[in-house]
Amino acid sequence: MSNHTATKSEPVTHFLTIKDCSRDQLDRIFDFAYKLRGQREQGVINDPILKGKTLGMFFEKPSLRTRVSFEQGMYELGGHAIVLGQNEVGLGKRESVADFTRVLNGMVHGIAARVYNHEHLREMAEHATVPVINMLSDISHPAQALADAMTIMDAFGRGLNGKHVVFVGDGNNVARSLAMICGKLGAAFTLASPPDYALEQAFADRVMAACPGMDFTMCHDPFQAVRYADAVYADTFVSMGQEEEKSKRLKTFKDFQVNEKLMAEAPDHAIVLHCLPAYRGVEITDAVMDGPQSRVFQQAHNRLHAQKGMLAVVMG
Numbered sequence: 001m002s003n004h005t006a007t008k009s010e011p012v013t014h015f016l017t018i019k020d021c022s023r024d025q026l027d028r029i030f031d032f033a034y035k036l037r038g039q040r041e042q043g044v045i046n047d048p049i050l051k052g053k054t055l056g057m058f059f060e061k062p063s064l065r066t067r068v069s070f071e072q073g074m075y076e077l078g079g080h081a082i083v084l085g086q087n088e089v090g091l092g093k094r095e096s097v098a099d100f101t102r103v104l105n106g107m108v109h110g111i112a113a114r115v116y117n118h119e120h121l122r123e124m125a126e127h128a129t130v131p132v133i134n135m136l137s138d139i140s141h142p143a144q145a146l147a148d149a150m151t152i153m154d155a156f157g158r159g160l161n162g163k164h165v166v167f168v169g170d171g172n173n174v175a176r177s178l179a180m181i182c183g184k185l186g187a188a189f190t191l192a193s194p195p196d197y198a199l200e201q202a203f204a205d206r207v208m209a210a211c212p213g214m215d216f217t218m219c220h221d222p223f224q225a226v227r228y229a230d231a232v233y234a235d236t237f238v239s240m241g242q243e244e245e246k247s248k249r250l251k252t253f254k255d256f257q258v259n260e261k262l263m264a265e266a267p268d269h270a271i272v273l274h275c276l277p278a279y280r281g282v283e284i285t286d287a288v289m290d291g292p293q294s295r296v297f298q299q300a301h302n303r304l305h306a307q308k309g310m311l312a313v314v315m316g
């Protein structure tokens, strides 16, 4: 989270990347998340800590989990959410990013956006005096990483020190945020990708600077990578916006499927994660996704709880 002073004197806390979150902020988010989830599980209505507050949500790309978890999360915390799509907003076409932000800034108490270009989120943060929240960009998906970490904690306990998360596939937005949260929480991270789809050196440098001493590895052999995994993670080989590369990518990634053969190399206790939506039979098989090691639906549900924790910290 970045404390950024926009045009006013009050500093505002944005949630754009995991890199900007301190360990203390992450701990507070998870404290809230577990407390709020516990109340919900016992049928207790959460305190309306966001009463009178509205989150303006803008989607330039499709969404199921993110849209529902943020809107439901605002509702459960006593607030409200307005959902806008690109057809009505025309970001960068009908209206500039700066003007979009200036208008929303005077009407709502937080701006959440899913965008193609991460720079648009930075631009929003420059012009906003309310928090700006990243709901996925080409670079990162920090809200997803909160739920990922919570699901790993559910399996192994709050301390992730020494746990090993292995992401099999594309060095993409989800992988970046996951790597960064692993580093912040003391877990090791390995990316097993085809050679041309590793994370860029600049990111590797950033993660090591943000998380000194982190065990961060990149390799090209998924079978070797999962051998000491506590969590094996899959995501689509073709992210939103990469549709034109689909046939090339499907060929390149064919040996990076999370299937029973790969999971046979992983420890029995390893859990399987996927941010979803999953292309079953492509990056993950039915047998693994529906098998005993899979936590993917619990992970999807944790989007609600983890993001409520984040909303409580950022907007509360």
Ligand code: CP
Binding pocket: 062, 063, 064, 065, 066, 067, 136, 144, 275, 276, 277
């Ligand atoms: N994992 C995730 O962000 O899902 P949606 O694209 O459906 O929001």
Ligand code: NVA
Binding pocket: 136, 172, 173, 174, 235, 236, 238, 239, 240, 275, 276, 277
């Ligand atoms: N990497 C995927 C994640 C979807 C939630 C994408 O960006 O499309």
